[in-house]
Amino acid sequence: MTSKAAIWNMALGHINADANINDPDTDLGKEATTCRLFYDPVRRATLREHLWNFATERVFLEDMGGPPSDWAKRYRLPDRLIRAWEIARPSKIGPKTPYEISGSRGPGGEDIKVVLTDQPQAELIYIKDVTNTEIFDPGFVTVLSHRLASYLAMPLTGKREIAGDQLQLFQSFLNIERATSANEGDQQPQPDAPWVGDYK
Numbered sequence: 001m002t003s004k005a006a007i008w009n010m011a012l013g014h015i016n017a018d019a020n021i022n023d024p025d026t027d028l029g030k031e032a033t034t035c036r037l038f039y040d041p042v043r044r045a046t047l048r049e050h051l052w053n054f055a056t057e058r059v060f061l062e063d064m065g066g067p068p069s070d071w072a073k074r075y076r077l078p079d080r081l082i083r084a085w086e087i088a089r090p091s092k093i094g095p096k097t098p099y100e101i102s103g104s105r106g107p108g109g110e111d112i113k114v115v116l117t118d119q120p121q122a123e124l125i126y127i128k129d130v131t132n133t134e135i136f137d138p139g140f141v142t143v144l145s146h147r148l149a150s151y152l153a154m155p156l157t158g159k160r161e162i163a164g165d166q167l168q169l170f171q172s173f174l175n176i177e178r179a180t181s182a183n184e185g186d187q188q189p190q191p192d193a194p195w196v197g198d199y200k
Contacts, residue, residue: 001134002141007148008035010141014149014169015162031156038151046144047127048083049174050181054137055130058088061115061122064104071116074104080129084115088123097122139177146170 008021012031019031024039047055061075068074077084087097099117106112115124130136136144147170153163 002136002138004039004133007133007141007145008032008039010145011035011148011152012156014146014166015153015157017152017156031152034152034155035148038148042148042151043131043144044082044129046140046147047130049143050177051085051125051127052137052140054135054140055082055127056085056125057128058123058125061124064114067116071100072118073116073120073122075115075117075122075124076106077101077113077115078124078126078128082127082129085125085127087115087117087119088125139173139180143170143173143177146173 004024005021008024008031012019012021012035017031019029021027021032021035024032024036057078059078061078064074064076066074084099084101087099089095089097097117097119099115099119099122102114102116104112104114115122133141146166150163150166150170153159153166
């Protein structure tokens, strides 16, 4: 199991920072406040990069009715969604199901995000926003720690080359995780084009 403090200390270690974080919620040093500033945005961005097993869910979407004229269905997006990966296909070798993420209005007139598609009883494969570090995959922890380090490097060391090195390590370890998933036969679906299925 991994704690938030352990991830922060890994990231600080990557850039040779001397500080040690004991409590991410209450520590007041510069290192702790800088980690606190970047951690959640970097965690969410890193979750979006790969179909991590611990963060992947499948759900049949709630049909809200009232789709626009060019789509047959309008579905509500699930809570805590980080990225829509794809709408499940009846056959893995069949064509992908077209869909679009769009802004819309909820029953009370509130602004919401919806999935527009022609697929009846659509089942969405998506990445959810996981904050519990105890279920983080070890590979994700490594990738996240290097990406966080790339953000910490400039404010804490002032050295752009360290930030660049950590960004390269982040990408290298991310590529390893992607290749490992493929080699282990996870059969992970590939995401749609960047403008289709993203939810920010």
